[in-house]
Amino acid sequence: MTKEILAVYPGSFDPPTNGHLDIVMRASCLFPKIIVAITENVSKRHIFSLEKRINLFEKITENLKNVEVTSFSGLLANYLERINSFILIRGLRALSDFEYEFQMALMNRKLNKKIETIFLMTDQTYTFISSNMVKEIAMLGGNIIDFVPKCVDEELKKHVMGLSKENFAKQC
Ligand code: PNS
DSSP, X not given: OOOOOEEEEXXXXXXXXXXXXXXXXXXXXXXXXXXXXXXXXXXXXXXXXXXXXXHHHHHHTTTOTTEEEEEOOSOHHHHHHHHTOOEEEEEEOTTTTHHHHHHHHHHHHHHOTTOEEEEEEOOGGGTXXXXXXXXXXXXXXXXXXXXXXHHHHHHHHHHHHHOOHHHHHHHO
């Protein structure tokens, strides 16, 4: 029985892609309220600050009235307990994501047995899109407009133009 009506869509979203947007749009039709909870993933190097990622996600979801964008630090399981929500939404792209997502879902449930992770299968239009690939293509001057919302495309272009040669080499 689902008593909680608040679902959390966590991620690093560096940057948010059309695939992320599709998941949050579909989740917003399933639950009365969705919190997009953005954090640092310690195993990834982010190019956009937390504030910038929040700002971009707010822009792309401005028409979704039941979606709120925020950040958290520390363990996701603790954050969920603090806000009294135990439903996690994650997108699943084909086989490549499964092991990592399965492990994370089980670990979160081990940390707090109230947590349930609900996976939404990525729409086939977006199944090959990843934030990492989008960043790499943008850094190398490729066109990413089919993969990300317009404001993300613009922000990535600005970021690439602002990079010194030295930083460009480091981030590529
Ligand atoms: O978009 P990502 O980078 O795949 O999202 C992963 C994220 C941020 C949801 C995950 O790394 C996370 O929950 N980080 C918070 C710290 C934590 O709780 N780690 C244990 C996860 S089992």
